[in-house]
Structures are given as C-alpha cells and as structure tokens.
Amino acid sequence: MEQVIGRSDFGADGLHPDGQYSRGSKWFHWLTLPPLGVLLLSGLTIRFIGDEAKMQFYTLHESLGLLMLMLAAARLTWRLTHAAPPLPVDIPPAIRRGANAVHTLLYVAIIVQPILGFFTTNALGFPQQGATAFLGFIDLPKFMDASPELARTLHWCHSIVGWTLFPLIAAHVGGVVYHHIVRRDGTLFRMI
Ligand code: HEM
Numbered sequence: 001m002e003q004v005i006g007r008s009d010f011g012a013d014g015l016h017p018d019g020q021y022s023r024g025s026k027w028f029h030w031l032t033l034p035p036l037g038v039l040l041l042s043g044l045t046i047r048f049i050g051d052e053a054k055m056q057f058y059t060l061h062e063s064l065g066l067l068m069l070m071l072a073a074a075r076l077t078w079r080l081t082h083a084a085p086p087l088p089v090d091i092p093p094a095i096r097r098g099a100n101a102v103h104t105l106l107y108v109a110i111i112v113q114p115i116l117g118f119f120t121t122n123a124l125g126f127p128q129q130g131a132t133a134f135l136g137f138i139d140l141p142k143f144m145d146a147s148p149e150l151a152r153t154l155h156w157c158h159s160i161v162g163w164t165l166f167p168l169i170a171a172h173v174g175g176v177v178y179h180h181i182v183r184r185d186g187t188l189f190r191m192i
C-alpha cells in the first residue's frame with residue numbers, strides 16, 4: 001500500500017490518494033454531532049422537567065431520536081459501501097485496534113439506542129401518538145401492549161447505552177486530541 005507524504009504522513013491508498021474520508025462520510029460524521037448532543041442532554045434532563053413542558057420534551061427527545069436512527073442507518077449504509085482510508089502505517093497495532101473498536105461501538109450505539117428508546121416508550125404504554133406523536137403530528141403505530149416489566153428492562157438498557165456513550169465519545173475525542181497534539185499525524189484532517 002503506497003503512502004503519500006503530504007500535510008503529514010496520512011494513510012492513503014488507490015481509493016483515497018489524499019488519505020481523506022469521503023465527502024459523504026465527513027457530512028454524516030459532523031451532522032451526527034448536534035442531534036446526538038441534544039439527545040444525551042434531553043434524555044438526562046427529562047426527569048427534572050415540570051409537567052407543563054414534559055410532553056414537549058418527550059416529543060423533542062423521541063422525534064429527534066427517531067431522526068437520529070434514520071441518519072445513523074443512512075450513515076452506516078454509506079460507510080459499508082465507501083471504505084475508510086487506511087490508517088497511516090506507523091500507527092501501532094494496539095491504537096489501531098482501539099480506534100476501530102471505538103468506531104464500531106459508536107456505530108452500534110447510535111443504531112441500538114433509538115431502537116431501545118422506541119420500544120421503551122411502547123412498553124411503557126406511551127406509543128408516539130397524540131401529544132408525543134412523531135414530529136408532533138405523525139401518529140406511529142402501537143407495537144405492543146403496555147408491559148411494566150419489559151419497560152423496566154428496556155429503560156435500563158436505554159440508560160446503560162446512554163451512559164456508555166459518554167466514555168466512548170471521551171475515548172474517541174481523547175484519541176483525536178492525542179493524535180493531533182502528541183503524535184501530530186494529521187488524523188483530524190482526514191475528517192475535515
Ligand atoms: C441516539 C438516540 C438516543 C439517545 C442518545 C438517547 C439518550 C437518552 C438518555 C441518555 C436518557 C437518560 C437515561 C437515564 O435517565 O439514565 C434517555 C431517556 C429516555 N429516552 Fe432516549 N435516547 C435516544 C433515542 C430515544 C428514542 C428514539 C426514544 C423513543 C422513541 C427515546 C425515549 C426515551 C425515554 C422514554 C427515556 C426516559 C426518560 C425519563 O427518564 O422519563 N430515546 N435517552
């Protein structure tokens with residue numbers, strides 16, 4: 001695999017002569033950030049919201065969560081059909097494996113989390129209809145009858161994945177900062 005020495009020693013191959021992620025990958029990557037931030041914040045604060053605004057808050061969280069699922073599915077499809085540029089050859093195997101594992105877990109989380117949230121609301125007996133309809137006006141079908149036990153389990157899973165996203169994102173951003181400041185290998189520029 002031929003290496004290109006440019007702004008820095010980027011990983012490159014025939015498909016990525018400049019070592020850059022595809023334009024679509026970059027759009028998907030940065031478009032994911034704002035909704036994900038709002039979802040994490042709104043999820044964690046719903047319990048503190050007074051009754052008057054609670055339904056709007058649920059509508060925001062649940063509708064944005066489903067939009068996130070669509071975005072994540074489109075992003076995953078894009079990624080599976082557009083290979084990532086190879087990492088520079090001098091990246092140690094442990095860092096390579098760590099980065100790939102964190103990327104994979106981030107993909108899993110943004111797909112699994114909204115699905116868990118969606119079925120939690122169904123099991124709680126609050127399908128996205130009426131006051132909490134998708135986007136405020138699209139009633140979604142009810143998938144199951146209320147089941148408190150299933151709701152507790154799904155809510156617990158939704159919580160665990162939600163909280164796990166924080167260390168995952170911290171590891172990911174920490175890795176990018178490490179590459180940028182310590183290794184100075186131009187990793188950040190592969191995605192902008
Ligand atoms: C990537 C998408 C999503 C993220 C990152 C996310 C994140 C979170 C987080 C961090 C919490 C707080 C958990 C806790 O209190 O420990 C939460 C709660 C919740 N989420 Fe999500 N969520 C997403 C999608 C969804 C979707 C699509 C739905 C439903 C359609 C949903 C429904 C809920 C419900 C019902 C709660 C419980 C709120 C309460 O405490 O009453 N979430 N979410």
Ligand code: HEM
Pocket residue numbers: 025029032033036079084087099103104106107110169172173176187188189190191
């Ligand atoms: C300010 C925050 C962030 C920065 C600076 C950042 C930066 C980067 C950079 C530079 C890469 C390319 C790594 C490489 O060359 O292999 C990357 C890849 C990636 N990032 Fe982030 N990122 C951030 C937040 C996030 C968040 C919140 C997610 C959660 C979904 C995420 C998910 C990914 C994934 C899955 C990849 C692998 C590329 C792909 O296959 O699409 N990033 N990020």
